[in-house]
Amino acid sequence: MSAVRLARGYTGRDLLIKFEGCYHGHVDSLMVSSGSGLATFGIASSPGIPQDTVATTLVAPLDDIDAVEYLFNEHGDDIAAVVIEPLPANNGLLVQRHEYLAKLREFCDKHGALLIFDEVISGFRFKDGSYGDICGVTPDITALGKVIGGGLPVGAYGARSEIMENLSPLGPVYQAGTLSGNPLAMAAGMMTLDLLDDDAYDRLEELGQLLQSKVEPVLEKHGNPMRFIRRGSLFWFSPGSEEPPARADLIPKTAGKLYSDVHKGLLEKGYMLAPSAYEIGFIATVHEEQHILGMVQALDEVLAEMEW
Numbered sequence: 001m002s003a004v005r006l007a008r009g010y011t012g013r014d015l016l017i018k019f020e021g022c023y024h025g026h027v028d029s030l031m032v033s034s035g036s037g038l039a040t041f042g043i044a045s046s047p048g049i050p051q052d053t054v055a056t057t058l059v060a061p062l063d064d065i066d067a068v069e070y071l072f073n074e075h076g077d078d079i080a081a082v083v084i085e086p087l088p089a090n091n092g093l094l095v096q097r098h099e100y101l102a103k104l105r106e107f108c109d110k111h112g113a114l115l116i117f118d119e120v121i122s123g124f125r126f127k128d129g130s131y132g133d134i135c136g137v138t139p140d141i142t143a144l145g146k147v148i149g150g151g152l153p154v155g156a157y158g159a160r161s162e163i164m165e166n167l168s169p170l171g172p173v174y175q176a177g178t179l180s181g182n183p184l185a186m187a188a189g190m191m192t193l194d195l196l197d198d199d200a201y202d203r204l205e206e207l208g209q210l211l212q213s214k215v216e217p218v219l220e221k222h223g224n225p226m227r228f229i230r231r232g233s234l235f236w237f238s239p240g241s242e243e244p245p246a247r248a249d250l251i252p253k254t255a256g257k258l259y260s261d262v263h264k265g266l267l268e269k270g271y272m273l274a275p276s277a278y279e280i281g282f283i284a285t286v287h288e289e290q291h292i293l294g295m296v297q298a299l300d301e302v303l304a305e306m307e308w
């Protein structure tokens with residue numbers, strides 16, 4: 001919310017572009033799902049959000065450069081920011097092409113809009129930096145959360161000083177909150193970041209590789225009812241035998257039923273994945289090889305039982 005306010009205050013513009021399948025928290029103006037078609041003005045996805053608020057949000061499908069170009073051609077002078085999870089992780093793991101993210105950077109530069117990377121999920125998951133760093137695309141504002149709170153609720157955003165200077169008390173864009181800079185959350189976050197040294201990231205990557213190397217043959221053995229996709233310690237079982245999609249609308253509609261059967265079967269064997277086909281999984285530093293191997297074996301058994 002504050003990152004969006006900063007972008008609007010800095011540019012003096014109101015419109016935002018967001019993407020179908022990306023979630024940016026409960027802020028009213030971003031609680032918008034796209035309608036069908038190329039790209040459309042938003043429709044509120046929760047009662048209680050005024051139409052006027054979402055009318056400032058334009059929604060485009062992911063992985064579609066033409067849709068974003070169209071929106072910039074139509075509304076370029078009024079667009080304050082493009083907001084995207086560079087590694088969209090709220091509707092499955094919809095990995096984007098690096099060229100696509102670079103193109104967003106290019107459109108923003110051309111039209112004087114800011115690029116906001118929401119790394120609330122992807123931030124501090126990778127040894128080599130943010131997901132933006134990995135893609136070689138530098139946003140104007142980065143939003144962070146989750147990992148940096150060490151399990152306590154926290155949100156943060158950062159930008160170069162020319163943009164940050166617009167914030168109160170230096171500049172006119174107001175920001176404050178009861179929980180801002182909460183000492184407990186800050187202490188937990190700092191401790192977590194201290195513990196997240198190179199060894200911890202290497203360990204997470206090792207476990208990720210182990211999971212991938214074991215799970216892929218199991219899925220193949222059962223005719224690939226799902227595909228496994230992983231970036232670092234984040235993973236997702238993409239429903240269907242096709243390559244995992246980069247857009248939310250390409251996720252097969254049967255995803256829910258298939259996943260709920262797998263989820264239930266695994267739960268009965270003592271392994272709990274997230275309770276939604278559209279939620280991703282996370283490997284944590286407390287996991288051990290036995291947990292990974294045990295889950296893969298349980299998955300093998302569940303898929304075999306489902307074939308009967």
Ligand SMILES: Cc1ncc(COP(=O)(O)O)c(C=O)c1O
Nearest residue numbers: 023024025026027085118120121
């Ligand atoms: C990508 C992303 N951005 C932002 C948020 C923050 O949401 P909120 O502050 O509304 O909980 C979340 C929460 O899950 C998220 O996944």
